[in-house]
Amino acid sequence: MFKISKVLFDGSIGRFDRFEFLGSFSNNMTWILNDTIFILENGEVIEFIKSKKIIQCLPFGERFIFLEMMDNDLQRMIVDLESLQIRHLPSNIEIYSGGTNMCIAVNKDTITTVALSLDGFNLIWEKEGRHYFHQWKEFTFSRELYDLALMNNETGNEIWKFPSFSQFDYEVKDFIDEPPKKQKATFKGLFGVYNNIVWFNVAPGRILGLNFLNGELIYDIVEPNSYPKDHDPRFQKSRFFGNHSQFDEKQGMLFGLYKEEYWEIDLNNPIEGFKLYSFKESTEKFGLIADGNVIQPFTNDRIFFFSGYPKENAIGVFDRNKKEIIWAAPVEKTSSGFPAIRRMAYGNDRLFLVTDNGNLIVYERE
Amino acid sequence: MVAAALSPCPGWQDALLPAYQNNQVYSQDGMYFMMKIANSITGVTGFDASFETVEGTFNCPNTECKYDIKLSGIDGDIWAECKSYQTPSLIPKNQFLKYFTRPDVRDLNQVRYYFNKEKLSTSLNSLVQINEAEDKAKKGIRTILNSRYPTEQGPTIASTIYNANPAMFNNLNLKLDNGELVNNAAKFELFCQQTSVSGELYNFIIVK
Numbered sequence: 001m002f003k004i005s006k007v008l009f010d011g012s013i014g015r016f017d018r019f020e021f022l023g024s025f026s027n028n029m030t031w032i033l034n035d036t037i038f039i040l041e042n043g044e045v046i047e048f049i050k051s052k053k054i055i056q057c058l059p060f061g062e063r064f065i066f067l068e069m070m071d072n073d074l075q076r077m078i079v080d081l082e083s084l085q086i087r088h089l090p091s092n093i094e095i096y097s098g099g100t101n102m103c104i105a106v107n108k109d110t111i112t113t114v115a116l117s118l119d120g121f122n123l124i125w126e127k128e129g130r131h132y133f134h135q136w137k138e139f140t141f142s143r144e145l146y147d148l149a150l151m152n153n154e155t156g157n158e159i160w161k162f163p164s165f166s167q168f169d170y171e172v173k174d175f176i177d178e179p180p181k182k183q184k185a186t187f188k189g190l191f192g193v194y195n196n197i198v199w200f201n202v203a204p205g206r207i208l209g210l211n212f213l214n215g216e217l218i219y220d221i222v223e224p225n226s227y228p229k230d231h232d233p234r235f236q237k238s239r240f241f242g243n244h245s246q247f248d249e250k251q252g253m254l255f256g257l258y259k260e261e262y263w264e265i266d267l268n269n270p271i272e273g274f275k276l277y278s279f280k281e282s283t284e285k286f287g288l289i290a291d292g293n294v295i296q297p298f299t300n301d302r303i304f305f306f307s308g309y310p311k312e313n314a315i316g317v318f319d320r321n322k323k324e325i326i327w328a329a330p331v332e333k334t335s336s337g338f339p340a341i342r343r344m345a346y347g348n349d350r351l352f353l354v355t356d357n358g359n360l361i362v363y364e365r366e
Numbered sequence: 367m368v369a370a371a372l373s374p375c376p377g378w379q380d381a382l383l384p385a386y387q388n389n390q391v392y393s394q395d396g397m398y399f400m401m402k403i404a405n406s407i408t409g410v411t412g413f414d415a416s417f418e419t420v421e422g423t424f425n426c427p428n429t430e431c432k433y434d435i436k437l438s439g440i441d442g443d444i445w446a447e448c449k450s451y452q453t454p455s456l457i458p459k460n461q462f463l464k465y466f467t468r469p470d471v472r473d474l475n476q477v478r479y480y481f482n483k484e485k486l487s488t489s490l491n492s493l494v495q496i497n498e499a500e501d502k503a504k505k506g507i508r509t510i511l512n513s514r515y516p517t518e519q520g521p522t523i524a525s526t527i528y529n530a531n532p533a534m535f536n537n538l539n540l541k542l543d544n545g546e547l548v549n550n551a552a553k554f555e556l557f558c559q560q561t562s563v564s565g566e567l568y569n570f571i572i573v574k
Contacts, residue, residue: 018529056550068550096549106546130545143547145539145566174572175406189537243472291443294469308470342469356469 001317001327002351002363008045009033009360019354021345022059025081029347030065031360032057037065037079043350043362049079049086060098061137064118068094078103078118089121097143099135102153106130115140115156125156136190141198145186148200150215160215165202191247191254194267199254205241207254209270221265224276231278232260248298257290257303257318259283264320282324288314290325297346302326304351306341313340315353315363332361399450399482400434403574411443412436433465439475450482454506459515459523467530474534474570479507483573499573504563507571511558528554538566 022030022037029040030048037049037057049067056068065079076089089095093114095105102124104115113131115124133151134143142149142161149161168185188201197209197218209219245256255264260280266272283289288307290296296305303318307328316328331339331353339355346352351363388394404410414432435446445465449457457479465477483499511524528535528551540548540557548557557567 018532020532055552096547130547132539132547143539173408175574176408177406291470340469 001366002315002329003366004332004361005043005350005364006362007332007359008362009358018054019343019358019360020057021343021352021354022057022065023062023081024347025062027348028081029345029352030059030081033360035069037067039081040352040362042348043364048084058095058098060103060118060135061100063100064098066095066098066103087121097133097135099140100138102135104133104135104140113156115153125154127156131156134190136192139193141190146184148187148190148198148210148215150198150212162208162210162215162217168202168206170204188241189245191245192249194247194249194252197267197270199247199267201241201245207241207245207265207274219270221270221274223274224263225273226276228261228276228278230260230280231276244296246296246298248300251300255298255303255320257296257305259289259291262318262320262323277323279318279324282326286316286325286328288316288325288328290316290318294341294344297344297351299346304344304346306344306353308340315341315344315351331355395450396448399480400448403446403448403480404435406574407435407437407446409438409444410435411438443470444476444478445471446478446480448480448482450485451506452485454481454486454503455509455513457506457510459510459513462510463515463523463526466527472531472534474538474566477570479503479571481571481573486573496573500571501563503571503573504568507568508558508563512555522555522558524555524558525551535567540565540567 018032018034020032022032024030031038031040032054035051035054036047039046039048051069051071053070054067055070056066058066060066063081065081067077067079069075069077074091076091076093076095078087078089080087092107092109093105094108095103097104098118102115102117104113106112107114111129113127113129116122117124132143134141138153140151140153142151146166147162147164150159151157152159165185165187170183170185171180172183173180185206186203188203191199191201193199193212196212198212199207199209201207205222207219207221208217210216211218241256242258244258245254247254252267253264254267255262260283261276261278263274263276265274290305291308294306296303298304298320301320303320305316305318307314307316313331314328315331316325318324319326331341339357339359341353342356343354344352349365353361353363355361413435433445434448437444437446445468447461447465451457465471471477481499481503483495486499486502487495489495489498512522514520514522515526535554536549542548542553542556543560546553548554
């Protein structure tokens, strides 16, 4: 299905420091490699920004990147990936979150929190003190470990707050010969807003859906409707919603691919609940499992995954409709063995793998 | 001490048993502590195997930088290291880096460092012993985070592990003493220099 078309950098980046996929815009894929931001166009590198040291790099929405760089002095800037224009920011404005239209920053001179429009950096609101929020597209949420609130974009004030996850606190036994310890349930990640429901993940093992308008709890999903006959009982139920959970916004689907099981929740009809499938037969056929630990890029029909074991490192393609693996191949062996995969990305019919030994391998469809 | 239930786990025959039979004192002590941990936790799936990363990363040959115990946990696989050390800041840095820069570690809950409380506190009061041992272990790890690798001119261990997986540390919502959010490597370095060792960052350290 795929073959290697080229290997970029060929291990030449030396010590691995930072190698991240930032996002794609107009069929271009943007990456950060140590202190260089580069864009791939049809698999070819267009070097874009080089710095002595990039301290921070945050993608905002799908169009902007916030960069904090130290050359001779500290510089902060917003890069518009559509026009490739760079706008420098005053050094006292420290941005920490951004969405589709606005960003939120701390003004270090006045110690106030400000919301600025991304098109012209016009002030939208200002509040005393440091407040940390999280933006998802055009929405602003609180950024706390033990509760969730929706904020008003025009004022920065709270609209509603889901008070505390303490009702989901749990006990954990570190040791079988000691009494269990109480652990707090914590916010794990926001999937997004779909059909006026805010979907997010609370650890351990819980997906919640709140009414976007008032924060009322509507969905609390923990267990599948039924377990497939091949289900491995060693997988605790809370593991379904680990780090491998993803949100397919186009189709309105939450899903996860882990080891030998695939789950999905159709957000167009969430009352149907959480469906769990086993694809053990195809893992046996291809001799690999989806270890679920490297972020798995996906399309409408497919999920691309990494398999670190039981054999040498390999990549595979899972068909979301058939619920089975349809292709797999080992990662090209190097002189020092089969490198582990650190990042995966997919775009323009190409699969990109960043290996532990500093290569960016580009696969094209055969 | 040898748990029959654990013997079918991968790594037992090839690596654990020979080490168990090694009569060097340090080997026996380390093995004793590791078996004490393995016998008192649930979900063990493997032992003492090489990390699945290429040799040479952090100058850490696979023969030296193995994990002790692999177990199944809430957020995915957990890799655990057992240290029966009197001075926690002397644990190998290259091995520590391997644990925290694994491509498949995406949550701090996926790494555990177990320390032997009897080596870290002589208190006869068990609660005091646990608190003293925990504090000493955490401060030792703080020293490791603030140290540099591979040389004194190299990057701090804190910045290396942060850069390998910024999201893992950003999700902890760590704040500096002045209230600033930790959201880049420089601030994470500053956070690790702070005196307090309480809080989410150090939760991977467990004493037994």
